Amino acid sequence: MDLDAFVSAHYGEWERLRSLAGRRALTGAEADELLDLYQRVATHLSILRSAAPDPTVLQYLSTVLAKARTASLRRRTLSWSRAGDFVIRELPAVLYRTRWWWITTAAVNVAAALVIGVWVARNPSVQTSFISPGAAQQLVGHDFRHYYSEYGGTDFAARVWTNNVWVAAISIAFGVLGFPIAYVLWNNVVNVGVQGGIMVSYGHGAEFFGLILPHGILELTAVFIAAGCGLRLFWSWVEPGGRTRADAMAHEGRSLVVVALGLIGVLLVSGAIEAFVTPSGLPTVVRVGIGVLAEIIFLTYVFVLGRRAVREGYTGDVTAQDLSAVRPVAG
Structure with a gap:
C-alpha cells in the first residue's frame, strides 16, 4: 500500500472528524456525520494497522477516534x-x-x-x-x-x-x-x-x-x-x-x-x-x-x-433532550 497516497486521500475526513469531536454542541446533521465518519475512520485505522503500520499515523488516528468516541457518548455532568x-x-x-x-x-x-x-x-x-x-x-x-x-x-x-x-x-x-x-x-x-x-x-x-x-x-x-x-x-x-x-x-x-x-x-x-x-x-x-x-x-x-x-413549562419530568422518542397519543 502507498501510505502517502492513502493519507492524502483520506486526510480531509480525519480532520473533519477531529473538528466535529472538538465542538461543544452539534446539530442533528453534524451528530449523524460524526458517527458516520467515526465508522469510516475506524475502518481506515484497521486497514493501516494491517497494511502500513506507521506509528505516527496510527497514533494520530487513535487519538482522533478516542475524541470522537468521547464526543458521541458525552453526558452532561452535574453542575x-x-x-x-x-x-x-x-x-x-x-x-x-x-x-x-x-x-x-x-x-x-x-x-x-x-x-x-x-x-x-x-x-x-x-x-x-x-x-x-x-x-x-x-x-x-x-x-x-x-x-x-x-x-x-x-x-x-x-x-x-x-x-x-x-x-x-x-x-x-x-x-x-x-x-x-x-x-x-x-x-x-x-x-x-x-x-x-x-x-x-x-x-x-x-x-x-x-x-x-x-x-x-x-x-x-x-x-x-x-x-x-x-x-x-x-x-x-x-x-x-x-x-x-x-x-x-x-x-x-x-x-x-x-x-x-x-x-x-x-x-x-x-x-x-x-x-x-x-x-x-x-x-x-x-x-x-x-x-x-x-x-x-x-x-x-x-x-x-x-x-x-x-x-415556564417545567413539569418535574426529564427535559426533552433526555427523553427518548415517545409514541403518539390520542387527542
Missing part, C-alpha cells in the same frame, strides 16, 4: 446550574402541579384525625379499647413529653429524619398499588388522633399541641405530599387520559424521583426542629411560631416558585 434548576424550578414545579392531590390528602387526614381525637376524648370506654388506664396515665404523665428529650439532639434528629424519610419512601415506592398508602396514612391518623384524644381528656391538650405542632406541621405536610404524589402515580394507570398506561406511569414515576429527593431536605428541616426546638425551653408560642414560619416559607416556595416554573 451548580443544574442543582439550581432542580431547587428553583423542577422541584417546585412538580409540587405545584400535584398540589390538589396532596392538599386533598392533607385535608382528609387532618379531618379524620380531629374526628378520632374528639371521639376518643369524649368516650373513656373508647380510650380503654386502645390503651389501658395505667398506660394512659404513663403516656400523659411521662412518655409523651419524655419522647422528645430521651436522646441527644443530634442523635434524635437523625432518628426522626430516617423514620420520616422511610415513611415518605414507602408512600412513594408503593404508590402504584394505592392501598399501601391508605394503610400508612390510616395508621398515622389513628396514632395522632388517639394520643391527642387521650392527652386532651386528661387536661393536657395544650401540652400535646405545644409539642406536636412545632415540627409536625412541616413533617406532616411532607408525608401528605409523598402520599398525594404516590396516589397520583396510582391514578395514572387507572385513568391515563390520552396516553398509554405505560407512558402515563413513566411520566409520573420520573416526577416522583424529583419529589423523593426534595422531601429528603424538607424532612431534614422538620427533623431538626423536632430535635432542637420542640423539646427546648422556649415558650410554647415561640416554638409553635417557628413551626408555622417553616410551613409558611415552604408553602411560599411551592406556590410562588412552582407557579412560575409551571408557566
Whole structure:
C-alpha cells in the first residue's frame, strides 16, 4: 500500500472528524456525520494497522477516534446550574402541579384525625379499647413529653429524619398499588388522633399541641405530599387520559424521583426542629411560631416558585433532550 497516497486521500475526513469531536454542541446533521465518519475512520485505522503500520499515523488516528468516541457518548455532568434548576424550578414545579392531590390528602387526614381525637376524648370506654388506664396515665404523665428529650439532639434528629424519610419512601415506592398508602396514612391518623384524644381528656391538650405542632406541621405536610404524589402515580394507570398506561406511569414515576429527593431536605428541616426546638425551653408560642414560619416559607416556595416554573413549562419530568422518542397519543 502507498501510505502517502492513502493519507492524502483520506486526510480531509480525519480532520473533519477531529473538528466535529472538538465542538461543544452539534446539530442533528453534524451528530449523524460524526458517527458516520467515526465508522469510516475506524475502518481506515484497521486497514493501516494491517497494511502500513506507521506509528505516527496510527497514533494520530487513535487519538482522533478516542475524541470522537468521547464526543458521541458525552453526558452532561452535574453542575451548580443544574442543582439550581432542580431547587428553583423542577422541584417546585412538580409540587405545584400535584398540589390538589396532596392538599386533598392533607385535608382528609387532618379531618379524620380531629374526628378520632374528639371521639376518643369524649368516650373513656373508647380510650380503654386502645390503651389501658395505667398506660394512659404513663403516656400523659411521662412518655409523651419524655419522647422528645430521651436522646441527644443530634442523635434524635437523625432518628426522626430516617423514620420520616422511610415513611415518605414507602408512600412513594408503593404508590402504584394505592392501598399501601391508605394503610400508612390510616395508621398515622389513628396514632395522632388517639394520643391527642387521650392527652386532651386528661387536661393536657395544650401540652400535646405545644409539642406536636412545632415540627409536625412541616413533617406532616411532607408525608401528605409523598402520599398525594404516590396516589397520583396510582391514578395514572387507572385513568391515563390520552396516553398509554405505560407512558402515563413513566411520566409520573420520573416526577416522583424529583419529589423523593426534595422531601429528603424538607424532612431534614422538620427533623431538626423536632430535635432542637420542640423539646427546648422556649415558650410554647415561640416554638409553635417557628413551626408555622417553616410551613409558611415552604408553602411560599411551592406556590410562588412552582407557579412560575409551571408557566415556564417545567413539569418535574426529564427535559426533552433526555427523553427518548415517545409514541403518539390520542387527542
